[in-house]
Amino acid sequence: MDRATVPWWNGMPHTSGRNEPTTPVPFDPYPPDLATCRRCPRLAAFREEIARTKRRAYRDQEYWGAPVPGFGDPDARLLIVGLAPGAHGSNRTGRMFTGDASGTFLYASMHRLGLASQPTSVSRSDGLRLTGAWITASARCVPPGNKPTPDELATCMHWLKHDFDGLRNVTAILALGRIGHDSVLRLYRERGLRATFASVPFAHGAVHRLDELPGGAEAGARPLVDAFHVSLQNTNTGRLTSAMFDEALAVAKSVAGLD
Numbered sequence: 001m002d003r004a005t006v007p008w009w010n011g012m013p014h015t016s017g018r019n020e021p022t023t024p025v026p027f028d029p030y031p032p033d034l035a036t037c038r039r040c041p042r043l044a045a046f047r048e049e050i051a052r053t054k055r056r057a058y059r060d061q062e063y064w065g066a067p068v069p070g071f072g073d074p075d076a077r078l079l080i081v082g083l084a085p086g087a088h089g090s091n092r093t094g095r096m097f098t099g100d101a102s103g104t105f106l107y108a109s110m111h112r113l114g115l116a117s118q119p120t121s122v123s124r125s126d127g128l129r130l131t132g133a134w135i136t137a138s139a140r141c142v143p144p145g146n147k148p149t150p151d152e153l154a155t156c157m158h159w160l161k162h163d164f165d166g167l168r169n170v171t172a173i174l175a176l177g178r179i180g181h182d183s184v185l186r187l188y189r190e191r192g193l194r195a196t197f198a199s200v201p202f203a204h205g206a207v208h209r210l211d212e213l214p215g216g217a218e219a220g221a222r223p224l225v226d227a228f229h230v231s232l233q234n235t236n237t238g239r240l241t242s243a244m245f246d247e248a249l250a251v252a253k254s255v256a257g258l259d
């Protein structure tokens with residue numbers, strides 16, 4: 001994978017000396033170890049198989065077929081944690097929530113709330129910029145059936161921590177779905193948060209003050225807001241409507257101090 005083609009930092013290419021962001025680079029969202037990661041053999045094989053076989057509608061396109069980097073504003077106060085790349089969305093385009101229906105739903109809402117420069121997200125070169133928000137995922141490679149195993153999620157925690165540690169200005173987290181919620185909890189529990197999973201249940205619209213729980217401050221925990229995942233499974237069935245998601249995103253934005 002040619003890392004120079006990745007639109008870092010809200011779309012700017014990551015090259016030394018040219019087109020660099022004006023703010024200091026706090027971390028590299030796509031280090032070589034991530035770009036070439038094969039720690040989960042099943043997922044590495046699957047992402048590449050999808051990239052080879054392709055969907056008929058995209059047969060003329062070159063699929064990304066590799067781990068997907070986080071995307072957004074490096075000064076983000078709001079960190080959004082999704083599940084994993086979509087097979088023909090970000091596994092095709094190489095950018096979080098880009099090129100499929102989930103992204104259409106998510107970025108339209110982020111645009112309404114002033115966090116995205118445009119309501120659509122079709123490719124890495126479409127000009128989309130995020131303000132105040134960064135999007136990452138519990139697993140960086142597309143899993144069969146959208147279901148990473150617990151072991152794969154535990155393995156990819158390494159890369160979730162990479163974004164958590166690299167983004168220094170985060171003040172709140174929005175989890176998209178229960179897996180994102182559990183990943184955030186697991187990360188902070190490893191760092192000293194003394195809260196059980198049962199005591200912090202996932203619930204759409206809930207605000208969990210992890211920072212105020214025992215061990216939360218020591219773990220560097222941030223408040224966690226929950227929303228149903230923006231998957232077609234939820235949005236097509238009416239389990240998650242645009243109004244519901246806008247409301248949860250507005251709460252997360254407010255908790256992050258982005259109002």
Ligand code: SF4
Nearest residue numbers: 037039040067141156
């Ligand atoms: S899911 Fe994460 S840990 Fe597993 S191969 Fe992909 S990038 Fe590596």
